[in-house]
Amino acid sequence: MGLFGFGKKKHQREDQPAERVDEDRKAAEAANAAARADSAIAETADAAGAEAAYAGRGEERGPWDVADEAVPDYDDYLDLGSYYLPYLQGLELRVKANRATRAVIGSTITYRGSSLEIEAYAAPKTLGLWDDVRADLLKANEAATEREGTFGTELMLPVQVRGGKTVITRIVGVDGPRWMLRGIFSGVAANDPDAEETHALDQYFSDIVVERGEEPLAPRDLIPMHPPVAPAERKAARAATEAEAEGASGKEHLKDVPERPQGPLSQDQETQVKTTLSRGPMFSEVR
Template sequence: MFRRRRRREQPEPVVEQEPAPPMRESGPWDADEPHPDNDRIDLGGLRLPHNPDFDVRLASVGDQHVGVVVLYDESSLQLQALAAPRSMDLWDEIRTKIAGQAGHLQEQEGPFGTELSGEMRVDGGSRPARYIGIDGPRWFLLAVISGKAAVDDATAEAFHEFIKDVVVVRGDEPMAREEPIPLRRPNDPSRQETAERSRFNPYKRGPEISEIR
């Protein structure tokens, strides 16, 4: 008996799938959700929009980079990403904490929801400031706008657009509630640098920033 040879099955061509479109109009984005593939500065826990008009600086606590400061047009934007529980948001609680520490702040509605605005104490004086909190999946992003942008809509809009394109990379490792999501220098993912260390307080502006280029 002769058996007919089976034809070898041809492998199906691999079709590259295009990234899924974003579900929302703007961020901040979670790294695991669809988001625009724009040019960003990769700092590990945060990926920041690349804008040559902004001076981006890294802030550290001891050996760990925990936040960034963005300088633009006589204004500053401080960003810090914190770990959050899966089952609850943090902004209501943190907002109450900030109001108790900073003082002279009032709630108002902004492009990211309820925020705090008023004066922040700095170097024996005061400076106009806005505190913005954004709850994400297992992370919380605190943004503090101070200086001209806290009272000037045109300058503030540049910071708003910056925040809307930030990507938060929470990672899968266990972290304590409100623990800062660690950052790194963009061109050196493995080495923790010891130069230019300083203390970083997300509620206060001061000389605690270490500069990166």
């Protein structure tokens, strides 16, 4: 035993001064206190991250689902099939369509010096889709960065436009029941968080009401849309349906009201199609 020095080390420990023992104890206590402090900081950071998430959707804020208890009255909204758009004075609407089939696949709102592109996607029943979509965008675009914003974690993405100019876009995503609504902000609403039009378009996006429908769709499929239907047309169609149930006839005036298409929509060969809005004075007409 003495050959390996075990007895000597034990003897040295027993002969250590009380001051050295006390110093070791204080050092250990300091290390434990530092570890507890680091743990508390981590827990605080986690809590801050949770608070930064876009919580309260469907209860205190939108975008809304048609089945939410607190959903606003959207009778006067513009119906595009997968979602209903509110009105905003001075706003212009462009409908995005498939070049080959003319099927509607999205819309773009223009307000003063800003624009907002809106698309609704099918999502899994149990898990949200925005985290996965955001991760894919980050992986595909080295210049993309994350930040906390109005709608939780958002993406800032530089995009090169015609003429070689680079502009910053702000991409947001909100998960709802079996859907995800994505908004792409550009112009002032992407660069100046304190601007009036930024607040106006953030509120506009929050006021959108989504209708997922019951058709089977794979995650990331675009939810079927149709050309815009004004509130008066929708009310007339509803009245005609009620009249038909009562045995009335004569629905020729409703022949132009589009039906919601079935199945997922193709995103290939997209083109911008300007839409004339003959009703809804809160929209500027685009011809």
